[in-house]
Amino acid sequence: MPAGVSSLLTSDQVSALKILPVEPGTVGPCPVASDALQGIKRQQTNPARWNGAGWEAFVAALRATGVELAEGPVACGVYATDAGGTAYGLPHGVVIAHSAAQVAALLKAAQTHRVPVTVRGGGLTTEGESVAFGGVLLDMTGMSRVLNIDATGLTVRTEAGIFWHGLAEELRREGLDYLSAPLNLTSSVGGTLGVGGIDVNSARLGCSADQAISLQVVTPTGEIVECSDSENAELFQRVILGYGQFGVITEATLRIRPYTPLAMRYFYYSSLRTAIEDLQMLDAADASDYSGILTIMDCAVNLLVAFDSDEREAAFRKNWKSKLRGYGEFGFALCMAGHYALRPWRIGEALYLLRRKREVFPEFRRPEYMRNGKMHDRTVVYSRAVWKHWGSRNMVIPDLATSTERFIEAVERGNAVCRRFFPHYTLYCVGIKLRPEHQAHYEMSCVPPGVQDRAYGCEFEPMIEGAVYSRDHFQSFKNAIYDIGVDMGASYYRFGGMMKGYIRRVFGDALVDKHLAMKRQADPAMILNRDVIF
Amino acid sequence: MFGLTPPAPVMPRDFSACSGCSLCVLVCPMWRARRDPRFSAEGLAKAQQCGATAAELAAPIEACSLCGACDPVCPERIDLSGMIMGLRQRLTNSVPPRTPPPAVLGDLSAMLQKASGAPAAEGAVSRAAPVLLPGPDLRADAELLARVQALVGLVLFDDDGADIVLALELGVEIPHARLHGFLDALRGHSIVAADGLLLRQLRRWLPGSQRMSLGAALSTRAAVRSNLVPSDLYVIEPRAFHGDYERMVGYYDRLQRETGCSLSQDLQRIAIPATSSELGQKLGLVAGDDVQAKWLLQGRKPARIIVENLADRAAFRRVCEIPVLHVAELGEDPEMIKSRPHAFG
Numbered sequence: 058m059p060a061g062v063s064s065l066l067t068s069d070q071v072s073a074l075k076i077l078p079v080e081p082g083t084v085g086p087c088p089v090a091s092d093a094l095q096g097i098k099r100q101q102t103n104p105a106r107w108n109g110a111g112w113e114a115f116v117a118a119l120r121a122t123g124v125e126l127a128e129g130p131v132a133c134g135v136y137a138t139d140a141g142g143t144a145y146g147l148p149h150g151v152v153i154a155h156s157a158a159q160v161a162a163l164l165k166a167a168q169t170h171r172v173p174v175t176v177r178g179g180g181l182t183t184e185g186e187s188v189a190f191g192g193v194l195l196d197m198t199g200m201s202r203v204l205n206i207d208a209t210g211l212t213v214r215t216e217a218g219i220f221w222h223g224l225a226e227e228l229r230r231e232g233l234d235y236l237s238a239p240l241n242l243t244s245s246v247g248g249t250l251g252v253g254g255i256d257v258n259s260a261r262l263g264c265s266a267d268q269a270i271s272l273q274v275v276t277p278t279g280e281i282v283e284c285s286d287s288e289n290a291e292l293f294q295r296v297i298l299g300y301g302q303f304g305v306i307t308e309a310t311l312r313i314r315p316y317t318p319l320a321m322r323y324f325y326y327s328s329l330r331t332a333i334e335d336l337q338m339l340d341a342a343d344a345s346d347y348s349g350i351l352t353i354m355d356c357a358v359n360l361l362v363a364f365d366s367d368e369r370e371a372a373f374r375k376n377w378k379s380k381l382r383g384y385g386e387f388g389f390a391l392c393m394a395g396h397y398a399l400r401p402w403r404i405g406e407a408l409y410l411l412r413r414k415r416e417v418f419p420e421f422r423r424p425e426y427m428r429n430g431k432m433h434d435r436t437v438v439y440s441r442a443v444w445k446h447w448g449s450r451n452m453v454i455p456d457l458a459t460s461t462e463r464f465i466e467a468v469e470r471g472n473a474v475c476r477r478f479f480p481h482y483t484l485y486c487v488g489i490k491l492r493p494e495h496q497a498h499y500e501m502s503c504v505p506p507g508v509q510d511r512a513y514g515c516e517f518e519p520m521i522e523g524a525v526y527s528r529d530h531f532q533s534f535k536n537a538i539y540d541i542g543v544d545m546g547a548s549y550y551r552f553g554g555m556m557k558g559y560i561r562r563v564f565g566d567a568l569v570d571k572h573l574a575m576k577r578q579a580d581p582a583m584i585l586n587r588d589v590i591f
Numbered sequence: 592m593f594g595l596t597p598p599a600p601v602m603p604r605d606f607s608a609c610s611g612c613s614l615c616v617l618v619c620p621m622w623r624a625r626r627d628p629r630f631s632a633e634g635l636a637k638a639q640q641c642g643a644t645a646a647e648l649a650a651p652i653e654a655c656s657l658c659g660a661c662d663p664v665c666p667e668r669i670d671l672s673g674m675i676m677g678l679r680q681r682l683t684n685s686v687p688p689r690t691p692p693p694a695v696l697g698d699l700s701a702m703l704q705k706a707s708g709a710p711a712a713e714g715a716v717s718r719a720a721p722v723l724l725p726g727p728d729l730r731a732d733a734e735l736l737a738r739v740q741a742l743v744g745l746v747l748f749d750d751d752g753a754d755i756v757l758a759l760e761l762g763v764e765i766p767h768a769r770l771h772g773f774l775d776a777l778r779g780h781s782i783v784a785a786d787g788l789l790l791r792q793l794r795r796w797l798p799g800s801q802r803m804s805l806g807a808a809l810s811t812r813a814a815v816r817s818n819l820v821p822s823d824l825y826v827i828e829p830r831a832f833h834g835d836y837e838r839m840v841g842y843y844d845r846l847q848r849e850t851g852c853s854l855s856q857d858l859q860r861i862a863i864p865a866t867s868s869e870l871g872q873k874l875g876l877v878a879g880d881d882v883q884a885k886w887l888l889q890g891r892k893p894a895r896i897i898v899e900n901l902a903d904r905a906a907f908r909r910v911c912e913i914p915v916l917h918v919a920e921l922g923e924d925p926e927m928i929k930s931r932p933h934a935f936g
């Protein structure tokens with residue numbers, strides 16, 4: 058508060074404002090009141106840049122331990138923003154991770170000198186969570202080697218900065234594959250285990266974070282600790298889906314599986330509700346190995362199902378296919394042609410659909426990825442299509458995660474918001490199988506509170522298409538989607554960074570304060586990813 | 592024979608379009624050797640977005656092998672290898688010049704000047720006849736060159752443009768007279784060239800011309816194809832492949848389907864370079880490393896390695912005991928060679 062203002066207030070008035078004194082170099086309690094964002098079109102929640110107090114002494118101490126730190130625009134420029142492209146900030150210096158010991162030395166020095174450290178894997182966050190507003194940026198992609206593949210036990214031990222694509226590349230040469238990972242190739246294993254990792258097989262196999270068997274973690278005070286459900290379980294629970302608050306993941310042991318190409322089938326719907334009902338019916342019956350919904354428009358909805366084996370597909374054909382209410386490609390084209398023939402004033406929509414179909418569909422059928430009617434390396438096919446047809450310098454992807462029962466309502470309400478803000482957008486819906494024994498991992502995460510068996514997530518992604526929108530427009534859009542979540546008791550995949558004002562609103566003060574107390578204990582100087590969540 | 596008319600080019604974009612997706616990092620040999628994002632096309636694009644100058648970016652600019660792997664993966668359609676060649680030009684022209692060392696530069700300008708004054712290379716070769724530009728490495732191996740010629744059935748073109756390739760690599764300006772003399776002599780010919788960087792540039796300099804890499808020309812020959820077997824690892828020359836990606840990815844996909852051999856591609860169907868060939872290594876200033884050759888072989892156990900590029904043969908021979916053959920060495924059956932007159936036949 059400016060001194061001039063405080064001097065006008067009595068001490069009672071100041072304490073009534075509940076602004077608690079904050080120790081220099083640390084972050085105080087979340088200043089955003091639980092109803093602060095209601096009705097406010099945009100709330101700028103980027104943290105202030107760290108003031109650099111004691112930087113020189115810290116750098117000297119760090120270099121004395123042999124840790125290399127790069128400074129200047131060339132070293133720092135590559136980290137100026139994340140995939141969202143709306144939060145910008147530069148670190149004072151960059152450390153490329155090479156070993157757990159080096160990360161430990163960094164965190165110890167940072168703890169002593171109270172210098173913030175922001176960890177970054179692929180940097181595919183969208184709310185600035187992996188952007189450093191001063192301090193050190195620790196780039197984990199330097200630690201990106203596969204350490205051991207156990208083809209019999211079906212596990213892999215890898216350094217955590219590895220891109221999922223890098224991991225897939227090495228596993229594939231051994232005829233193996235990971236279980237589930239984000240559809241973007243360049244997110245890292247460590248970054249993903251900290252936030253979730255949803256794939257089109259998550260309705261069956263769960264999220265990436267659930268594939269982790271054990272982790273090597275460097276705690277915020279610089280101890281190197283191995284943890285799992287049976288060893289240092291509490292740390293494991295906090296680090297998994299923990300947004301990098303409780304430690305830096307340096308190595309991970311993950312479940313893997315034999316590689317299979319997949320048979321991909323598409324069904325088209327003109328109703329979002331019907332498509333979601335069918336998706337949920339298939340998921341509940343375990344009728345396919347992969348399932349998800351991707352829309353071109355809310356009246357052109359694509360339900361994809363895919364199979365790892367001919368047997369699974371045969372069972373689907375026998376038991377489930379006839380129950381689906383979607384059309385094949387040709388049938389849907391006829392249906393759409395009829396629809397627009399009766400509504401010629403909506404020709405613009407029809408042309409958009411046609412253009413999108415012409416641009417996007419061939420991407421999923423490129424011959425070099427197809428053999429005998431089956432798709433190989435699906436993540437590459439999807440990821441390349443995602444970047445090519447949905448990617449841009451601004452990726453704004455708010456989402457809602459709910460229980461099965463409340464999902465349709467959430468999607469329909471979110472869809473109405475999208476319509477208000479953008480001419481074109483895509484919705485991506487998937488189920489996420491939950492593991493009862495991992496309930497502790499899910500606390501204060503993207504998994505909605507209280508949901509037991511399967512959650513559903515929907516991403517609302519505007520098509521930017523070269524248009525220029527203000528940050529206010531994006532923020533208002535995100536707020537409108539997140540307000541639905543607050544109203545419905547949902548959760549979000551991306552609740553940190555610029556959206557952290559929602560954390561108390563969705564999870565409640567008691568839970569957030571519990572985690573904040575744990576964070577303060579684990580990270581006394583609050584240096585690690587300090588502005589992301591608290 | 593595959594169609595040789597290139598699709599209408601889509602206008603490339605510049606570094607400002609970089610969205611930071613990092614797809615180019617995944618395929619970059621200079622990143623693989625260092626695991627530092629500054630050493631990648633993304634690092635260079637992002638640093639320029641922050642106002643970095645060529646001099647400040649000298650290390651990655653020199654480390655880039657111009658393999659072109661980053662170009663086809665970039666969803667923003669940035670001409671990344673073109674961007675890096677432009678940066679090299681700026682770096683070379685900076686005062687005082689940082690690289691290459693003056694001796695190399697001096698030799699190169701002498702070569703370029705000499706070639707500028709030389710008569711055009713045509714004469715013996717009639718216009719429209721397909722020609723072969725084998726490059727200095729292949730010319731140095733007379734036996735292999737004879738086999739190549741027998742297989743592709745093309746006339747040797749006297750001028751390989753080796754000085755032009757070196758100038759492109761170093762970012763040295765090519766004298767107008769030299770470049771135009773070279774291109775005028777080539778105009779109207781169908782061209783098979785061993786150097787992928789030259790082919791890539793010819794695509795721009797001689798749009799509409801028929802061009803093919805030597806590897807592709809050889810592997811179209813039935814005599815070669817019939818000797819490719821599923822236990823072979825076929826190593827594609829990356830520069831030519833990435834310089835004409837949409838067409839080449841289809842071509843090699845068919846080669847793979849027909850012969851069953853495995854290809855030196857990653858999961859993005861990018862040709863993994865078998866050598867890093869950074870500028871310093873090419874100029875003999877820094878020892879070569881075998882990171883790429885080892886990475887290519889990791890988890891693969893081919894019975895033979897078939898290479899299109901002679902430098903790759905040397906790299907594999909350094910790191911493994913597996914027999915390494917140049918693709919021309921597969922074509923043994925003269926009868927099969929006779930069945931088609933030449934590679935463009």
Ligand SMILES: Cc1cc2nc3c(=O)[nH]c(=O)nc-3n(C[C@H](O)[C@H](O)[C@H](O)COP(=O)(O)OP(=O)(O)OC[C@H]3O[C@@H](n4cnc5c(N)ncnc54)[C@H](O)[C@@H]3O)c2cc1C
Pocket residue numbers: 139140141175176177178179180181182183186187197217218238239240241243244245246247248249251252253254255256300301302304305306307443444448452586589
């Ligand atoms: C185009 C696009 C497509 C996407 N598709 C999907 C999808 O299909 N499914 C899905 O689940 N998500 C998807 N996402 C979201 C994205 O994949 C996740 O945010 C991502 O998994 C994060 O991984 P990362 O390596 O990029 O992490 P970063 O963005 O680098 O970091 C994420 C968070 O974790 C912290 N962190 C990073 N590394 C570590 C570490 N080693 N130890 C501790 N903390 C760490 C960071 O500080 C940050 O807070 C997509 C995003 C984009 C932009």
Ligand code: SF4
Pocket residue numbers: 615618619620621622631632654655656657658659660661662671672675
């Ligand atoms: S041309 Fe090759 S070495 Fe250079 S940046 Fe692109 S991928 Fe990396």
Ligand code: SF4
Pocket residue numbers: 608609610611612613614615616632633636664665666667668669671
């Ligand atoms: S692939 Fe293109 S857009 Fe993506 S990071 Fe590299 S240069 Fe940038």
